Amino acid sequence: MKNLQEWMEELGLNHNLHLDDIPEIDLYMDQVIQLFENKFSRSKRNEDEKVLTKTMINNYAKGKLFFPIKNKKYSKEHLILISLIYQLKGALSIGDIKSTLDGINVKIEKEEIDLEAFYNSYLTIHTKNAESFYEELKLHAEEVNEGIGNMDDPLLEQILMIASLANISNMYRRAAEKLIDELPASLKK
Template identity: 40%
Template sequence: MANKYTSEMIKLIRNIQNIDYIPPEAIPEIDLYMDQITTFMDEYLNSSKRFADDKILTKTMINNYTKNDLLPPPEKKKYSKEHMILLIFIYYFKNFLSINDVKGIINPISKNFFQQKDGINLDDIYREVFETQLENIDSQVRDMIRKLNKSNETFSEVEDEEERKILTNFSFICMLSFDIWVKKTIIENIIDHKMDTKPSRKKEPSDI
């Protein structure tokens, strides 16, 4: 039973190698209207939804990103490829960071590289980050499998098989959660260090 459970968990972990993402070459070169953007994002990132009715991106979200200075305003109601790239970054960041922290990350990128004609631009940044993350997927999978195996060694004194499964599963979740907490803390410290003063706690905008 334990071996079967471990095999199922390893299969689940390895599934992240097949997770949907948006390759640089798939991002349209032409400007798009808001409806086209939400459709594009939903098509490419549909499998990342936890529940069927989850929203990847909505018109309200896009409007609020612009209203709250996360996203430069569109030109004649159309959004460029660079807008799309920023929206992709925002989508990933907002899953584990506050909107104010996302703003702290995105604004310097947008300010310095949005519509940059000379030198590095947002397309270059996305390609570089995308390729780096693809190279890291295998090592991330190996690290999670290592944590899984380590968690399977915990609570060895528990004789009841079902209870031990619950406990080792909890142990694995704790290991992953601690990893997330450490990385999130580092990200927040980087954001705070970059700013002139400690950011005040602001009310998070709704529907973002």
């Protein structure tokens, strides 16, 4: 496998929408898409992949993943929620994302949450997670190298690493789903 540090940088795990990236004015859908495309384009798997589309945003709105927009414009709070959706959709179903965000949406509508403070906490945790991931990835690479033994076959080493990472990913996803299932019943509409 290529240089681990280089490989990690190619993953674009540290790319996030920060609060100072979000304009203080409400944005139209095309502006939202452009903002997300500019911010997350390095984290796309390939050039054909879209970070965000009109259809995605409309589906999120119809699915009530965020509170209703006003005058076809998206507020800073909407952009924060769309950013969370973007991050969550890689691991969770849309239904699970809705269950997860329902409580936040209720608190936003009741003005019971400092969403910017919550999002900053998320960004801090995200940064720490990326740092931990790099350290864990080094350990997994060593374990795979030991597991492959004297076979000395780069293809088998790569496949073993893929299987290991997929296995770990499934464990984390299942743990997240268990937490979603334990959310208060009042949030599961």
